[in-house]
Amino acid sequence: MKVFRGIPSSSGIAIGHALPLKGTGFNIKRAHAGEKELEEQIVLFQKAVEKTKRELKKIKNTVRHEIGIEESAIFDAHILLVNDPNLVEKAIKNAREESVSIDYAFTETLNSLVQIFENMPDEYLKERANDLLDVGKRILKNYLGIQMAPELAGDHTDLIIIAHNISPSDMVELGKKRIGGLVTEVGGTTSHAAIMARSLEVPAIVGVSNILSEVRPDDLIIVDSNSNRVIIDPDEETVKAYQTLRREYVRYIKSLEKLRNEEAVTRDGKRIKLEINMELVNEADLVNSYGADGVGLFRTEYLFMRNILPTEEEQAETYQYISQIIYPKEVVIRTADLGGDKFISHFEVPKEMNPFLGLRGIRLCLEYKDFFKTQLKAILRASKLKNIRIMFPMISGVDELRQAKAVLGEAMDELKERGTEFDEEIKVGIMIEIPSAAVISDILATEVDFFSIGTNDLIQYTLAVDRVNEKISYLYNPIHPAILRLIKMTVNNGHQNGIPVAMCGQMAGMAEYALLLIGMDLDTLSVAPSNLLEMKKIIRAVEYDKCKQIVQSSFQFNDVHLISDHFQRYNKEYLSGILFNYGKEGANE
Ligand code: PEP
Numbered sequence: 001m002k003v004f005r006g007i008p009s010s011s012g013i014a015i016g017h018a019l020p021l022k023g024t025g026f027n028i029k030r031a032h033a034g035e036k037e038l039e040e041q042i043v044l045f046q047k048a049v050e051k052t053k054r055e056l057k058k059i060k061n062t063v064r065h066e067i068g069i070e071e072s073a074i075f076d077a078h079i080l081l082v083n084d085p086n087l088v089e090k091a092i093k094n095a096r097e098e099s100v101s102i103d104y105a106f107t108e109t110l111n112s113l114v115q116i117f118e119n120m121p122d123e124y125l126k127e128r129a130n131d132l133l134d135v136g137k138r139i140l141k142n143y144l145g146i147q148m149a150p151e152l153a154g155d156h157t158d159l160i161i162i163a164h165n166i167s168p169s170d171m172v173e174l175g176k177k178r179i180g181g182l183v184t185e186v187g188g189t190t191s192h193a194a195i196m197a198r199s200l201e202v203p204a205i206v207g208v209s210n211i212l213s214e215v216r217p218d219d220l221i222i223v224d225s226n227s228n229r230v231i232i233d234p235d236e237e238t239v240k241a242y243q244t245l246r247r248e249y250v251r252y253i254k255s256l257e258k259l260r261n262e263e264a265v266t267r268d269g270k271r272i273k274l275e276i277n278m279e280l281v282n283e284a285d286l287v288n289s290y291g292a293d294g295v296g297l298f299r300t301e302y303l304f305m306r307n308i309l310p311t312e313e314e315q316a317e318t319y320q321y322i323s324q325i326i327y328p329k330e331v332v333i334r335t336a337d338l339g340g341d342k343f344i345s346h347f348e349v350p351k352e353m354n355p356f357l358g359l360r361g362i363r364l365c366l367e368y369k370d371f372f373k374t375q376l377k378a379i380l381r382a383s384k385l386k387n388i389r390i391m392f393p394m395i396s397g398v399d400e401l402r403q404a405k406a407v408l409g410e411a412m413d414e415l416k417e418r419g420t421e422f423d424e425e426i427k428v429g430i431m432i433e434i435p436s437a438a439v440i441s442d443i444l445a446t447e448v449d450f451f452s453i454g455t456n457d458l459i460q461y462t463l464a465v466d467r468v469n470e471k472i473s474y475l476y477n478p479i480h481p482a483i484l485r486l487i488k489m490t491v492n493n494g495h496q497n498g499i500p501v502a503m504c505g506q507m508a509g510m511a512e513y514a515l516l517l518i519g520m521d522l523d524t525l526s527v528a529p530s531n532l533l534e535m536k537k538i539i540r541a542v543e544y545d546k547c548k549q550i551v552q553s554s555f556q557f558n559d560v561h562l563i564s565d566h567f568q569r570y571n572k573e574y575l576s577g578i579l580f581n582y583g584k585e586g587a588n589e
């Protein structure tokens with residue numbers, strides 16, 4: 001029995017058998033092919049290529065209808081790759097020149113192209129290696145006339161896919177009904193595979209280093225995303241325990257559904273807005289299905305992570321769609337927060353030493369003003385129902401905010417000139433995610449309509465801990481006294497200036513911090529959809545006044561461990577009776 005840990009990306013518990021996916025998954029050996037034989041192979045191969053294009057178009061249409069336009073764009077890119085002369089044509093040419101079988105020549109051509117992409121310094125282009133591999137596998141599958149993973153025919157909810165990385169198209173194909181869980185060696189919670197896994201509600205843990213070399217096909221695997229564990233070859237006792245745990249967890253999740261139509265209000269009557277964070281357009285439906293108060297953060301970056309940037313028209317359509325689906329509830333559209341760890345190949349930004357401290361978020365938008373203004377015009381055009389708010393990320397000071405607002409002013413003027421209708425009173429807010437912004441939040445509060453605290457970055461920048469570096473993750477602590485002071489300061493400054501303060505970082509949806517967040521007097525918590533009902537359950541079970549006292553008394557401690565003990569004590573008292581397995585060994589880690 002071996003236990004691995006990674007980054008839990010989609011909650012739940014899965015028990016099943018391993019299906020490791022390695023490389024193209026095909027074992028193709030060098031084989032000589034005579035002229036006539038080769039020409040016959042090439043005819044079949046070209047048929048496979050055509051079939052692949054048809055399949056990709058079909059997947060694209062399915063994704064477009066069931067998930068969203070921008071998610072489907074990835075398959076446009078795949079179709080382009082199939083047509084790329086450096087792939088198919090080159091493979092045919094190589095096969096003829098070397099008199100080798102077409103499948104061998106194709107595999108070699110594919111592998112060398114993949115290697116070229118993998119060695120590129122640009123993260124976005126590096127990612128394209130996976131797309132290429134995905135397309136190549138599909139062509140080979142069609143040529144060889146075999147299933148990509150024959151084991152997957154039919155319903156196999158007991159299969160756990162273990163891959164170095166998994167392509168979005170494989171993820172769509174595997175789908176919810178067909179696989180039980182997903183484990184990948186690379187990727188963060190924002191990787192395509194993680195996003196798709198969440199959409200499909202498949203328990204997933206990504207970033208599990210070196211697991212592929214430890215797992216054999218059919219090994220029994222447990223994926224417990226709730227406690228961040230991948231267990232290979234568990235003993236009988238562990239399997240039994242997990243079978244029971246899984247049954248109980250499913251019952252627990254089901255039991256939360258009855259809270260959908262209840263208000264997020266404490267026992268002593270304090271109403272806290274509970275909203276969702278969304279990355280994919282189709283997640284807008286979840287506002288209604290989870291009974292959320294709105295969308296507290298729409299991360300628009302994903303609209304731009306495609307080969308061709310979406311036009312103003314296309315963006316406006318997307319924003320309008322969300323606005324209509326959730327109306328009369330509100331959506332906070334965050335302008336593109338590209339840069340940092342998010343690919344930006346459309347802009348010629350030189351490689352940076354410290355991308356998280358570089359041209360990211362609002363800085364990039366102010367540098368590429370046309371791109372920024374196009375997004376702002378699209379948001380404004382979609383704002384006729386008056387339920388859209390605009391939020392700028394990565395604001396570090398007043399000057400930057402004023403520049404961003406000036407571009408918004410220009411966007412408004414241009415729309416007026418065109419005679420386009422929009423919400424002229426649209427609310428404008430900022431993320432408080434850079435320490436300088438929190439420190440001057442009294443000044444910033446006089447120039448915006450709302451704040452939203454982005455703890456993911458606020459913690460990284462305040463404590464100087466890279467949020468994606470697992471080696472120093474022990475320092476990444478949301479309850480460091482410096483973080484608590486900055487949150488409190490931001491809330492106070494916002495309220496003193498009469499504006500609401502939300503939190504949309506991951507901390508906002510973590511049950512262990514719920515008492516702290518309620519007591520900190522945040523007006524809105526914007527959380528991952530799957531965390532929403534649990535947070536509602538906690539809010540409804542506690543008293544605001546008590547939470548305030550707990551927070552107040554936490555300020556007497558100057559050490560992280562003492563603060564942690566303090567909250568743990570109250571968490572035990574309030575949460576262990578109402579949350580799944582709370583406080584039990586191994587859970588909620
Ligand atoms: C944050 O920084 O907390 C946040 C919500 O934004 P992102 O995670 O997209 O940087």
Ligand code: MG
Binds near residue numbers: 393433454456457
């Ligand atoms: Mg952020």
